[in-house]
Amino acid sequence: MVDAINLALKQEMKRDKNVILLGEDVGKEGGVFRVTAGLQKLYGKDRVYDTPLSENGIVGTSIGMAVRGLRPVAEIQFSGFVYPAFQQIVSHASRIRNRSRGRFNCPLVIRMPYSGGIRALEHHSESMESLFMHIPGLKVVIPSNPYDAKGLLTSAIRDDDPVIFMEPKRVYRAIKNEVPEDDYTIPIGKAKVVKEGNNVTIIAYGAMLREAQKAIDAVEKENVSCELIDLRTIKPMDNETIFNSVKKTGRCVIVHEGPRTGGVGAEIIARINDHMLLELEAPVERVTGFDTVFPYFQNENHYLPEEHRIVNAIKKVVEF
Amino acid sequence: MSYIEKNDPRNGKVFRVLDKDGKVVNKSAEPKLKKEDLFKLYEYMILTRVADEKAIKLQRSGRMGTFAQSSGQEAQVGIALAMKKEDWLFPSFREHGAMMLRGMPPELFYMVFMGNEEGNRMPENVNNFTVSVPVGSQALHAVGSAWASKIKKEKDCTVGFFGDGATSEGDFHEAMNFAGVFNVPCVLVCQNNQYAISLPVKNQTATDTIAEKAYAYGFDGVKVDGNDVLGLYVIAREALEKARKGNGPTLIEAFTYRMGPHTSADDPTIYREDKEVKKWKEYDPIERFRKYLLKKKYWNKKYEEKVLKWAEQKVDDAVKKAESTKLGIDDMFKYMYKEMPDELKDQLNYLKSMKTSKGEGE
Numbered sequence: 001m002v003d004a005i006n007l008a009l010k011q012e013m014k015r016d017k018n019v020i021l022l023g024e025d026v027g028k029e030g031g032v033f034r035v036t037a038g039l040q041k042l043y044g045k046d047r048v049y050d051t052p053l054s055e056n057g058i059v060g061t062s063i064g065m066a067v068r069g070l071r072p073v074a075e076i077q078f079s080g081f082v083y084p085a086f087q088q089i090v091s092h093a094s095r096i097r098n099r100s101r102g103r104f105n106c107p108l109v110i111r112m113p114y115s116g117g118i119r120a121l122e123h124h125s126e127s128m129e130s131l132f133m134h135i136p137g138l139k140v141v142i143p144s145n146p147y148d149a150k151g152l153l154t155s156a157i158r159d160d161d162p163v164i165f166m167e168p169k170r171v172y173r174a175i176k177n178e179v180p181e182d183d184y185t186i187p188i189g190k191a192k193v194v195k196e197g198n199n200v201t202i203i204a205y206g207a208m209l210r211e212a213q214k215a216i217d218a219v220e221k222e223n224v225s226c227e228l229i230d231l232r233t234i235k236p237m238d239n240e241t242i243f244n245s246v247k248k249t250g251r252c253v254i255v256h257e258g259p260r261t262g263g264v265g266a267e268i269i270a271r272i273n274d275h276m277l278l279e280l281e282a283p284v285e286r287v288t289g290f291d292t293v294f295p296y297f298q299n300e301n302h303y304l305p306e307e308h309r310i311v312n313a314i315k316k317v318v319e320f
Numbered sequence: 321m322s323y324i325e326k327n328d329p330r331n332g333k334v335f336r337v338l339d340k341d342g343k344v345v346n347k348s349a350e351p352k353l354k355k356e357d358l359f360k361l362y363e364y365m366i367l368t369r370v371a372d373e374k375a376i377k378l379q380r381s382g383r384m385g386t387f388a389q390s391s392g393q394e395a396q397v398g399i400a401l402a403m404k405k406e407d408w409l410f411p412s413f414r415e416h417g418a419m420m421l422r423g424m425p426p427e428l429f430y431m432v433f434m435g436n437e438e439g440n441r442m443p444e445n446v447n448n449f450t451v452s453v454p455v456g457s458q459a460l461h462a463v464g465s466a467w468a469s470k471i472k473k474e475k476d477c478t479v480g481f482f483g484d485g486a487t488s489e490g491d492f493h494e495a496m497n498f499a500g501v502f503n504v505p506c507v508l509v510c511q512n513n514q515y516a517i518s519l520p521v522k523n524q525t526a527t528d529t530i531a532e533k534a535y536a537y538g539f540d541g542v543k544v545d546g547n548d549v550l551g552l553y554v555i556a557r558e559a560l561e562k563a564r565k566g567n568g569p570t571l572i573e574a575f576t577y578r579m580g581p582h583t584s585a586d587d588p589t590i591y592r593e594d595k596e597v598k599k600w601k602e603y604d605p606i607e608r609f610r611k612y613l614l615k616k617k618y619w620n621k622k623y624e625e626k627v628l629k630w631a632e633q634k635v636d637d638a639v640k641k642a643e644s645t646k647l648g649i650d651d652m653f654k655y656m657y658k659e660m661p662d663e664l665k666d667q668l669n670y671l672k673s674m675k676t677s678k679g680e681g682e
């Protein structure tokens with residue numbers, strides 16, 4: 001996935017001179033995960049900036065640039081360090097179009113690695129995507145594999161509104177699939193049916209796709225047919241794909257790594273209840289992280305939704 | 321005139337007691353420390369380095385996670401020695417040397433980087449706060465702690481540590497401003513080790529020094545040779561005395577060098593030259609202090625062996641303790657609140673039942 005994101009950045013920077021990169025250690029070093037490796041060399045120091053260590057500075061100045069017609073792609077080194085920038089994201093980036101009645105807009109992408117499972121230090125493992133989902137005016141995109149990452153990031157850069165682009169660092173190097181060199185986009189706001197099935201709909205995104213897939217492989221041996229949806233974007237959310245699938249299966253399990261309360265799962269369940277409560281054959285299950293601080297790594301496997309917990313939820317829903 | 325006042329960084333001054341060969345270059349400033357205090361400084365610098373070296377090995381063999389070493393910055397223990405027991409230390413994540421001198425058991429250092437929260441359980445009688453990973457955030461806590469002393473009319477002071485990179489965060493500037501406005505008994509220490517991961521300090525700030533920033537907030541800043549343990553001791557002691565008298569905060573810039581990688585996950589060859597590292601090696605804080613002790617006839621080979629053995633033993637014991645401290649599932653839940661809400665109890669019970677059904681007892 002690292003290479004796919006790098007390729008998307010490289011191609012978009014070539015296509016549009018207004019695309020610039022900024023963030024901590026993104027230039028000379030090429031980012032702590034090497035996502036921006038080689039780009040400063042290729043496009044020069046006036047397009048790829050190593051900034052001072054200030055997240056609010058990075059996002060705040062990016063807003064000013066975006067308003068003036070640049071297309072900044074800002075990197076926050078880890079999603080756990082985005083909080084100083086909340087001021088600028090919540091109070092400005094998300095509101096500029098609305099506040100100025102369309103006179104100004106904010107074509108800004110804020111990239112950040114998120115998710116656990118890499119034995120990291122405190123604040124390096126959280127999945128707090130629902131915080132962004134709650135903010136009106138943002139788009140929140142979370143790819144699960146390299147192919148999608150490239151197409152979605154390309155769309156995000158071309159989008160005229162601010163996009164939070166969260167990269168599951170657990171699969172940064174773990175998942176490899178074909179990533180074409182050619183210019184393609186994947187629409188923001190559309191989910192993907194990864195695999196069709198009849199008995200139960202499994203909804204996941206980002207790093208959890210792989211866990212969901214493992215669980216599905218396990219239950220399909222016992223003849224439970226699963227439909228797997230990759231949300232790809234959590235805001236705006238693709239109701240249509242979710243509803244069509246759940247209409248067919250009548251059963252649903254949602255998997256996410258972030259804390260349970262107020263998570264993406266809660267939102268999906270509310271939407272299903274709003275639109276199709278009576279078509280459900282069983283209550284919708286959520287397999288999630290807990291309402292605890294993400295533990296230091298000795299305990300992180302307890303926190304993360306693992307295959308066993310997902311299998312258990314699928315069975316519960318199917319056997320209801 | 322105090323050494324702080326005499327060394328206005330805006331005039332290009334850098335304070336030191338020892339030069340790189342351990343020679344006293346500032347005779348009047350040489351502290352009259354007892355022999356055992358000088359030994360303590362030396363021993364804790366050695367302990368810090370031995371602890372780091374052990375950690376590198378553990379990390380490479382998978383027994384420890386990503387960790388931040390303080391190699392080259394061991395002279396920080398000078399600041400710790402200048403503090404009183406009742407004073408408070410608010411560290412970032414590269415201050416285990418100073419923390420150990422103040423009584424932190426070394427196993428806590430290992431536990432944090434072995435992914436065990438128990439490493440943050442500071443003993444009741446040790447006034448060290450926990451490590452802070454979000455860069456610069458702890459500077460505000462340090463100022464708040466000092467403010468608390470003032471409000472409660474207690475005589476202790478607070479020392480807050482952070483790096484050169486931290487000075488770009490809003491938190492740093494807010495901390496400085498509050499410290500100045502409320503004239504709190506705080507000493508803010510910037511460990512300027514020349515880098516924030518890959519970014520050299522000259523690209524971090526457009527000022528010549530970090531110390532001079534203090535003047536914009538209405539108090540003194542001083543740039544100290546951060547590899548001179550005695551220099552740091554003298555300035556920290558003076559800044560603490562000043563704070564204790566109610567004369568307000570001080571910013572100390574410890575001008576030093578990060579000899580190792582940023583963390584064990586970092587590859588510094590991408591962004592810095594080997595010859596720069598070699599040059600700084602000549603300024604090694606431990607070598608320098610050893611030469612000073614030698615000149616005073618306090619150091620000899622036998623003493624060195626004794627210190628090394630002591631440090632290695634301490635480190636081995638610490639690693640044993642750290643590796644034998646295990647966590648249960650409950651540990652993830654039980655410190656969230658004073659009392660566990662029902663919804664969390666439900667989640668804990670669910671997780672336990674999942675582990676049991678998977679055949680993993682606790």
Ligand SMILES: Cc1ncc(C[n+]2csc(CCOP(=O)(O)OP(=O)(O)O)c2C)c(N)n1
Pocket residue numbers: 024053055077081414453454455482483484485486487511513515516517578582
């Ligand atoms: C708010 C925040 N942003 C980013 C990071 C990632 N990070 C960890 S340490 C570091 C560099 C810190 O540099 P400095 O303050 O000079 O301290 P040093 O590591 O040199 O001791 C960065 C960018 C972080 N921990 N917190």
Ligand SMILES: [Mg+2]
Pocket residue numbers: 483484485511512513514515516517
């Ligand atoms: Mg630094």
